[in-house]
Amino acid sequence: MKKKLISALLCVAMVATMVAGCGSKETSGGSDSSASAASGDEKLIVFVPKVTGNSFFESANDGAQEFAKKVGKFTINYDGSATAAVADQVTIINNAITQGADGIAVSSVDATGLDEVLKKAQDAGLSVVTWDSDVTADARQIMVSQGSPEILGEFLVQLSEDALKASGKDPAKDDIKYCWHYSQATVTDQNSWHDAAEKVIAEKYPNWENVAPDNYYSEQDAEKAISVGESVLTAHDDINLIICNDSTALPGQAQAAQNLGKTVKDVAITGFATPNAMKDYCTAGIVNNWGLWDTGLQGSIACYMAYYLADGNKVTIGDKIDIPEIGEVEIVNNSEITGNDSDNVDGSGVVFLPERAEFTADNMNDYDF
Structure with a gap:
């Protein structure tokens, strides 16, 4: 790897x-x-x-x-x-x-x-x-x-835990507000990872609240991922975590945070994307960690x-x-x-x-x- x-x-x-x-x-x-x-x-x-x-x-x-x-x-x-x-x-x-x-x-x-x-x-x-x-x-x-959905769902929760810690939050003790931003409601794989992760969160972290249960979608469109990302941050100015299990949504969400002057200390943003797509955002302090294969x-x-x-x-x-x-x-x-x-x-x-x-x-x- x-x-x-x-x-x-x-x-x-x-x-x-x-x-x-x-x-x-x-x-x-x-x-x-x-x-x-x-x-x-x-x-x-x-x-x-x-x-x-x-x-x-x-x-x-x-x-x-x-x-x-x-x-x-x-x-x-x-x-x-x-x-x-x-x-x-x-x-x-x-x-x-x-x-x-x-x-x-x-x-x-x-x-x-x-x-x-x-x-x-x-x-x-x-x-x-x-x-x-x-x-x-x-x-x-x-x-x-x-x-499998279970493997990827657990991995997304692990990434979220690490991102929250980097933002100064205790995933187990603090009240965490979070949401999902990915491609489409009809994409089988991303939906299955979302569902598996939600089960882990429900069992492990009752202190976490999903503030947008219908999720945010940007249709694998790079420009829309930025505009949707900005909508997430303006609609939920106190959000702690945004999970982007999509390789277009994650850099778009990071760019949205940068556009609005947000850093890793303001909101934890994580999910799936290639290393090269996220290195600049990591160097700039917009994201702390993310994953892929x-x-x-x-x-x-x-x-x-x-x-x-x-x-x-x-x-x-x-x-x-x-x-x-x-x-x-x-x-x-x-x-x-x-x-x-x-x-x-x-x-x-x-x-x-x-x-x-x-x-x-x-x-x-x-x-x-």
Whole structure:
């Protein structure tokens, strides 16, 4: 987890018939970081983020592209939109089908909005993997998850405890007013982490009060994350803690605090984002700590699993797969992330990442993503 991710090299010349990259509206930060066509026996995997330009997804692509070059069995077309919209992802996936891609690895912006097109992709012979954010279990084959809701919920509470202490508060004794700010009410993964964390808070900290039970949402929009963040702080001028379990909401909330002259001594702001997205806010004293996981590793595993399935391999629950350069992963039941046994369907399972990390001023420069 602590090794620095190597930035992806710019890809080589594009093959004319695939230059459209399966219909990309915008690739990572305007740079050409996607492979256009598989050569020989290589498989072509279309790697779809929720939104381009976000450091979480760009670093996932960087790691995956470098990994694919090392493995040499598949190429990756990073194909996304600057807008986090179901319609845009549907267009990208339809284009992947039309252009003859072998597999798809997608971070869905909606829990059910991609189900129909992903089932269409499977019917067309493409492997379908989700990563970061899931769809209905029978609409994909594998979900590459950063952790179970319980693991991520407990981690968010731990981050909150540390942030409150840095603000001079005692999480166990002081009356704490808090709220949540993240992307959308329809995003499965973030909702599950929120729900799991709320259970921990209810059991462990009856002295904490959620002052906005309906939550604040900024739709994975960087500018809206700032304006919503300012709304949180102006509507609740005595708030102690803001939890942002979304990599766009957290830097937006931090920027909002900076705009309004707030520091870590005024309000504890924490959640999930890449180290590079938050270093300046940490240095400026706006945030004390935050967390995440190895996004490059997650992107690499997602694309490899899409390749592995596209290459004709079948997986069942309990299978252990040795991934080159990474190691062994195990396929577990969907209920491990949904909590519902009815989601355990044939041909569908989950792979977990091995660990997560908390970032502070003491270690944030050990990471480069």
